[in-house]
Amino acid sequence: MTQIFAHRGYSASFAENTMGAFVEAEKARADGIELDVQLTKDGEIVVIHDEKVDRTTSGKGFIKDFLYKDIRKLNANNKGVKKESIPSLSEVLEWLKTNKLQCNIELKNGLITYEGMEEKVIQLVRKYGLSDRIIISSFNHYSIVYCYRLAPEIETAPLFIEGIYMPWIYSQSIKAKGIHPKHSAMSDNIIINTMENGIAVRPYTVNKDADMHRLFNLNCTAIITDDPVKAFKIRKQY
Ligand code: G3P
Numbered sequence: 038m039t040q041i042f043a044h045r046g047y048s049a050s051f052a053e054n055t056m057g058a059f060v061e062a063e064k065a066r067a068d069g070i071e072l073d074v075q076l077t078k079d080g081e082i083v084v085i086h087d088e089k090v091d092r093t094t095s096g097k098g099f100i101k102d103f104l105y106k107d108i109r110k111l112n113a114n115n116k117g118v119k120k121e122s123i124p125s126l127s128e129v130l131e132w133l134k135t136n137k138l139q140c141n142i143e144l145k146n147g148l149i150t151y152e153g154m155e156e157k158v159i160q161l162v163r164k165y166g167l168s169d170r171i172i173i174s175s176f177n178h179y180s181i182v183y184c185y186r187l188a189p190e191i192e193t194a195p196l197f198i199e200g201i202y203m204p205w206i207y208s209q210s211i212k213a214k215g216i217h218p219k220h221s222a223m224s225d226n227i228i229i230n231t232m233e234n235g236i237a238v239r240p241y242t243v244n245k246d247a248d249m250h251r252l253f254n255l256n257c258t259a260i261i262t263d264d265p266v267k268a269f270k271i272r273k274q275y
Pocket residue numbers: 044071073086143174196217241242261
């Protein structure tokens with residue numbers, strides 16, 4: 038059965054990349070969550086999509102210029118009234134120990150090169166004993182290769198915006214067990230061939246009914262969606 042990963046948590050209804058959105062994704066019976074990580078000035082891995090805090094929080098500026106204690110003061114709940122701090126990755130991993138969810142950690146190290154990000158993320162995943170429930174993804178494929186070298190026991194998956202020719206060959210060449218393509222970038226045949234070659238396919242960001250039907254019908258490995266409640270309802274038909 039196709040798994041459902043809640044993109045930035047249950048972000049269709051709750052503030053993205055907050056503990057609230059992750060908890061609600063679990064309540065919605067998602068199989069996993071997807072989240073984005075950046076690095077503060079003092080080396081804390083924090084869960085937030087953009088390089089700046091401006092769009093999603095009450096503050097302004099680059100994450101790389103904030104101390105962790107200061108970034109925690111910002112309110113990341115732009116969809117509700119209850120204050121939410123930007124979570125640290127540690128906080129999320131600690132919470133994951135209380136449930137069975139999988140977690141796709143996307144390293145946001147494409148626009149800004151965060152020195153030591155891969156080592157820090159892997160150290161935390163190992164500390165919490167979660168290597169078998171984590172998938173590390175990134176648009177930065179050098180980083181994907183580096184993560185595999187550091188921690189071959191943790192699954193990796195390159196992210197793609199455009200389609201590529203025979204993606205399973207590419208994935209195998211960088212030792213990635215999965216690929217995370219933009220959902221419109223892969224035809225049915227390429228998805229089937231990729232899975233038949235032993236590579237997991239988890240397209241993003243699948244929010245429309247018709248796109249969910251297409252991927253559930255193909256028995257795709259997983260979909261990454263903002264709306265795990267809708268996805269759960271549609272999946273019941275398969
Ligand atoms: O993991 C897939 C997806 O999250 C990549 O795009 O911009 O939503 O992080 P973005």
